[in-house]
Amino acid sequence: MNMDFYNPVRIHSGKDCFKDFRDYSTYGAKCVIVCGKNSARKSGALADAENGLRACGVEYAVFDEIEPNPLLSTTFEIGAKAREFGADFILGIGGGSPLDAAKAVAVFAANPTYGEQDIFSLPRKAALPLLAVNTTAGTGSEVTPYSVLTDPSAENKRSFAGDDIYPKVAFLDAAYTEKLPLLQTMATGADALCHAIEGRFMKKANLISDAYGDMCIPMLCEGLRRAAKGDLSLEVREMLLYGSSMAGLVISRTGTGFVHSTGYMLTYHHDVPHGQANAYFIADFIMFMGKTHPCRSERIYDLCGVSDGEELFAFLSNLNGMPLDLKLDDSTLSEYADFTIGARNVTNALSAISRDELFDILKKRLG
Numbered sequence: 001m002n003m004d005f006y007n008p009v010r011i012h013s014g015k016d017c018f019k020d021f022r023d024y025s026t027y028g029a030k031c032v033i034v035c036g037k038n039s040a041r042k043s044g045a046l047a048d049a050e051n052g053l054r055a056c057g058v059e060y061a062v063f064d065e066i067e068p069n070p071l072l073s074t075t076f077e078i079g080a081k082a083r084e085f086g087a088d089f090i091l092g093i094g095g096g097s098p099l100d101a102a103k104a105v106a107v108f109a110a111n112p113t114y115g116e117q118d119i120f121s122l123p124r125k126a127a128l129p130l131l132a133v134n135t136t137a138g139t140g141s142e143v144t145p146y147s148v149l150t151d152p153s154a155e156n157k158r159s160f161a162g163d164d165i166y167p168k169v170a171f172l173d174a175a176y177t178e179k180l181p182l183l184q185t186m187a188t189g190a191d192a193l194c195h196a197i198e199g200r201f202m203k204k205a206n207l208i209s210d211a212y213g214d215m216c217i218p219m220l221c222e223g224l225r226r227a228a229k230g231d232l233s234l235e236v237r238e239m240l241l242y243g244s245s246m247a248g249l250v251i252s253r254t255g256t257g258f259v260h261s262t263g264y265m266l267t268y269h270h271d272v273p274h275g276q277a278n279a280y281f282i283a284d285f286i287m288f289m290g291k292t293h294p295c296r297s298e299r300i301y302d303l304c305g306v307s308d309g310e311e312l313f314a315f316l317s318n319l320n321g322m323p324l325d326l327k328l329d330d331s332t333l334s335e336y337a338d339f340t341i342g343a344r345n346v347t348n349a350l351s352a353i354s355r356d357e358l359f360d361i362l363k364k365r366l367g
């Protein structure tokens with residue numbers, strides 16, 4: 001009942017909500033666009049951005065070298081280039097990778113004395129204003145104060161946070177997600193579902209985050225069920241996109257649980273897409289939390305339309321195009337349990353899992 005809910009992102013949604021945007025000059029005279037190699041062009045969002053910026057007389061530069069699971073070093077380099085260009089604001093276009101990268105670029109551009117690692121620890125001058133355009137329906141990055149970067153020096157993904165990296169505006173036009181391949185559609189949808197579910201069992205869960213979860217979990221499950229049967233209509237794309245943003249609103253306050261920190265191991269070491277990696281662990285997360293919070297776990301099963309955790313795992317592992325069949329040996333799994341157990345994601349949950357319990361889950365799903 002003790003609520004702490006704050007989310008300052010203006011959300012525009014629906015057909016052409018970004019194509020028709022003409023308020024760029026509110027954010028300055030020079031814009032840096034941050035995106036990946038293909039998605040911004042394939043989706044049509046980059047062309048819409050360039051037309052809109054030109055129509056508003058805003059000068060812009062495009063940096064399109066963001067890789068999936070973006071490297072800290074890439075964002076550092078683009079941050080310096082954005083500063084040289086004199087950027088007043090940043091426009092991120094893409095999935096969670098370009099959007100998270102755009103947040104880091106916005107920080108590095110505003111903090112010329114920063115070294116790469118400082119982003120994780122030092123106080124900072126506020127990031128440049130950021131606008132976000134989604135081309136995937138999963139991470140919710142467009143409404144969160146988090147950025148997840150790959151840091152080879154830590155042999156892991158690391159995140160930083162702050163109210164200054166909430167985008168000023170998020171644009172949700174499902175048409176930009178229509179060319180997303182099947183695996184990415186399933187994986188990003190599963191990521192969003194994990195956000196809504198994990199948020200329910202974190203210490204910061206409250207009435208508002210629960211309400212968003214109640215709304216988006218059935219939408220995401222229906223979207224995934226229909227997509228798995230081959231229905232990739234705009235209606236399904238909208239369910240997944242709006243559901244994923246609502247799930248983003250959940251984690252914007254609650255954070256995520258061990259599903260995410262454990263999932264990072266599979267992404268970092270085995271290149272498993274982020275949402276697919278999370279899908280291995282979400283059912284066991286609910287079953288574990290259900291031991292101490294049975295009303296919450298029963299509610300989640302109802303919202304997902306399943307009777308228990310095993311049925312949820314079966315649903316996720318049968319999503320067309322997203323097999324959960326990675327196998328790893330005991331010593332690797334043991335290393336991952338050791339590495340993950342100290343993460344904030346573990347300690348911020350309503351019940352803390354032990355190292356051995358986490359190992360058992362890893363072994364059950366990947367052994």
Ligand code: NAP
Nearest residue numbers: 036037038039068069095096097135136141144148179180
């Ligand atoms: P992504 O890594 O942004 O994109 C995955 C792939 O899909 C890329 O190859 C991308 O191409 C392609 N793609 C994207 N949109 C497309 C489209 N419309 N049509 C065709 N291809 C498209 O995937 P994501 O799952 O959205 O983001 C994952 C990242 O977000 C991870 O690093 C994860 O840790 C992070 N994350 C952040 C938060 C947060 O709160 N900030 C929460 C959860 C996860 P391009 O390379 O050309 O873009």
Ligand code: FE
Nearest residue numbers: 139191260274
């Ligand atoms: Fe995620």
